[in-house]
Amino acid sequence: MCEKSTKKPRRFGRIKPSGPPALRMAIPAGLVVATAIGIVLQSAPIFPHNTMNAWLRALLIGACVAPASIALVWAVVVDRSTVPGTIPNPEHSVESTWYDQAAKDSFHLLLAGTGLGAALTSFWLPPMVSWTLIAVFVFAALVFVGSYLIRREP
Incomplete structure (x- = not known):
């Protein structure tokens, strides 16, 4: 027979059907990821190093x-x-x-x-514009061919 989970349904879901709430793992892991990103970006040479304390800058970046890192871990x-x-x-929905x-x-x-x-730009604009458009065209065509070949394989 079909067994229902005895656990209370959670608004934001669970890690597995009978597992802990997903937010219980997503929040701490997301905060760790945000802290790591803050530390890495703080140490990047794009910031002048005399404007504020490094730990405060890392905390603000984190x-x-x-929110984005918590959402990513949750997903x-x-x-x-x-x-x-x-x-x-969802792949069979109208929106899809x-x-x-x-x-x-x-x-x-x-x-x-x-x-x-x-x-058209090869006639009226500098050659760099037409070469850029040609590069975008070639990139899109190559991505299409690659995707087609991957999907064609059984």
Whole structure:
């Protein structure tokens, strides 16, 4: 028979169906990640080293990065099936279909725009502009070919 979890459902989900709440792991791990980012960025040579104490700068950077790092850790550790209100197959939703269509349309417009733009700018603008558009076109085409070859494999 189907057994229900005896644990109370959590608003932000659990690590696994019968595991601890995901936020119980995401908050401390996210704060550690934010602290590490603050320390690394504080020691970067982009800051003048005489404006404020180094530990205060690292703390401020970490505080700014903390919400994003907690959210990232949560997204990695949460079990989607334990989050209330989630749909079982999001890849079959209407929004997913809209996203796929928008991605297809924007890719085709990117190819057409860079190809046409490279051709037109080669006549009226400096050569660097057309070479940049050609590079974007080639990059997009190579990414498409690589993705196609990966998806073609069974």
